[in-house]
Amino acid sequence: MVMTSHSPSNIVIQRPITPLTTLVVAAAAIVITLVSALTPVLLSLVLVGIAPDFTKSINSPDASIAVGLGIKAAITAPTLLVCITLCLTIGRRWFGIERRSLAWRFSPAALVWLLVMMGVAGLIAFGVGLLQDLLPATLPTEAEPAWPWWAKVVNTIILAFLLQGIPEELIWRGWVVAILGRQKSTFWITVIVFTALHLISQGGQRTLLDHLLYLATPFGLAVAATAVRFASGSIWAAVGVHAGLHMSSLVETAMNTPNSPGVWVATGFGWLLVGGVIMVRYWDRMPWTDPLRRNRRGRWMS
16 A cells, blocks of 8 residues: 655555564564573583683682673673674564664663663562562572672673663564554564563473463563553663563562562562553553555665
8 A cells, every 4th residue: 555645755655564474573583582592501601612611710609709790791791782683684684674663762761761660660579578478389499699789789780681671672672563563463462472482481480380370470561561662662661661670689689579479470460550550541642553664765664
């Protein structure tokens, strides 16, 4: 379908988004997510193979915590590089999307959204911590390393932003939305597929029921992250949700909140409420668009 305006330069052709296209995009997003997440593991194996003595020294009890965290950051940072490279390369070659369509431009408004959502994450973790005595079924957890507080904060930042928050939100709330368009169907596709992907996550689950209950947290997170992405027009709001969830583990540690299905469900419910409030507040005013449209240079634009 050709859509014209008074200016010839604004002639665009709407690109149809078929179920097959949606399936391909979802599958590609899963692959990019897994490849990006496995990058630190592969680099660790390479490091062990190249310098086994050095690896043993940094893992010894006498090793400097700062050096160990520096190595961890150096191994984890390429996750973001791999993610960006795959998103841009596949996005351009297969779908012709431009970089700006990823909604990753940082701005004062984006910073506000990011900080506010991280604050909300802390409040949810605090609320769940207050209710922990009412939540059943605590699961056994591994003992945390006896690190000073600053090391725990730095380690959590590395995991929250470099490994989880930024890469995954760039894929699911940036790349996927850029291709499928800011449509209501895209909203639920990102939520459902992102949630299902966490069936392979390891968070202490022991039974099938545990694995299903574990999905409550990623489901609530996905609803909130997608809602703020659509409402704000920036993936940094979604990064605030995702990274904030992981950073809030510091609150859980301080409050001795256990790892349990009850906590997963309560946390997911908290994020679902946040996403619901944003959807009610912004749904009718969200900038819903058609699927990507081609401009005169042959690029698909949202």
